[in-house]
Amino acid sequence: MTQALARLQTGVPGLDAVLGGGLVIGASYILQGHPGAGKTIFANQIAFKTAEKGSKALYVTLLAETHERLFQALGTLEFFDISRLGIDVTYVSVFQTLRDEGLSAVVKLIRQEIARQGATLLVFDGLLNARDRADTQLDVKTFVAEVQSQAAFVGCTVLFLTSSRIAEESPEHTMVDGVIDLHNELSGVRAVRRLQVKKSRGTAALGGHHQFEITSDGVAVFPRVEALLAHTSVPDHAPTGSVSSGTGGFDALVGGGLPEGSVSLVFGPSGSGKTSLGINFLSLATQEQPALHFGFYETPARLRGKAAALGVDFEGLIKNGALEMIWNPMTENLLDKLGHRLLDAVRERGVKRLLIDGLGGFERGAVYQPRMVEFFAALTNELRALNVTTITTWELRDLFGPTVTAPGSEISSLLDNLVMLRHVEIGSRYKRTVSVLKVRDRAFEPIIHEIGFGPGGMEVRAALELVAGAATGLAQGPA
């Protein structure tokens, strides 16, 4: 029988998931990274969150920087609570003890301090300084071993903070239970913060890089969606129901409404009706079957205006809780932050009707493009398992032309239903058309139809007259 290890929840959003449940109580970790990588904020956030839960944290430094300056910097962060200082989060400097009496005196002092404070978390900031001071590598190895074994005896978890100049084969790495590596690197012109659990003894951590950010709320980690949701959080099922699209005549095209819990891609060039189709879809939101608009392009204010012009009262739906709109400006986004924001919003309100406008917003947020297939696979699997009926949009680059660039073919295959919207020029007139290319496990109407706007907003009208080449937008007369 396997035994689960007792955990200390870090209070850093996302970090516990990466660590497989939190820090192991009584274990010791190296938290390493270059200056500015975020080590101090990580460690302090964990210390204050530990204190909030009624435990005590001891923060031992070997740094030249005064604690006062540290507190000034931490004072700008939400988790920092000056009233806890010296009560349940205590900072002591052992620099003079090290200078005057050496490492073994520091070990002794730490042992006495842990007992005196009743600390369940020890942060030791400045392992590198200890190395500088040690006469041989053996000294630091002994130091780490002694500190961690003394802490383990009283169930105290240890974080050793250090700049990342400690080699992986060094004795410190060998001895501790876990190594967490923090990185701040450039990707193109933007800076990206990343975390990697390099070692995690006796527990499965989510490997690879995970993005994190530091804001006034402190640190938040965004586990890679495809790693965290390698398997869906709830078992998938096979729903058989249908969900109305809200666009007159459209449900008949897709065989009687969109399959419940399916993911559809609506693609077409700018102005072809993607947003109108989306507004219709969201107009059927109810308190029992709530909807979410997760968009990148238009602000909620503009969308409310657009919906009102089409006779749809988004304002009212938002007020009674049937609809939520989350706008993610297309600036510097983090792919996994977007993914988690979407899934959190879906879970929080039990969303059943989701519009993502559009997939391109996620692609732009990716620092490493090749993972988009895995990302979308995990995201769409989770949405299906949560029984969310989803419409996503994709903007075609060319208004007209023979090349129809849907998102990569691998991504298209992850989607259940494909719908194309186009402008077609026939006899010097533009006609808006809709065609259904795929509906998973269901017969559908393979004929291109015209779309128009009536009193109820956008609607599907008659089948398009017989022309060839309509799919490219360049009709060539009667077929």
Place this chain on the structure above:
Amino acid sequence: MPLIVIAEDEFLLADVLSIMLEDAGYEVASASHGKAALTLVKQKLPALVITDFMMPLMTGLELAQAMRADATLSSIPIVLVSGAQGSIGRAHPEVFDAVLDKPYREKTLIATVAGLIGNR
């Protein structure tokens, strides 16, 4: 030259404090935690003690309380210098003669010290 004992775990602050006091004409002895400071105070019977609050092994408050409980030390003036725990110090006027919040001005510190030593 009156002797002042400093109890401060952060070496930068201890160093700066020592230099300021020496420049002002005092003799200085410092300890890096409360326990060492108490030993030093018993040995040297200084004219005044300046202590930090958060220190290993013994806080500034515990140091001051130990001194007040000891008949030979109880009349030595004690100044608490602290950032976050100034309010704790002010809540114990029976043990601290003065409380200075970090960061403090050199002038304020020297004036406080001179006032307390001159009073005795």
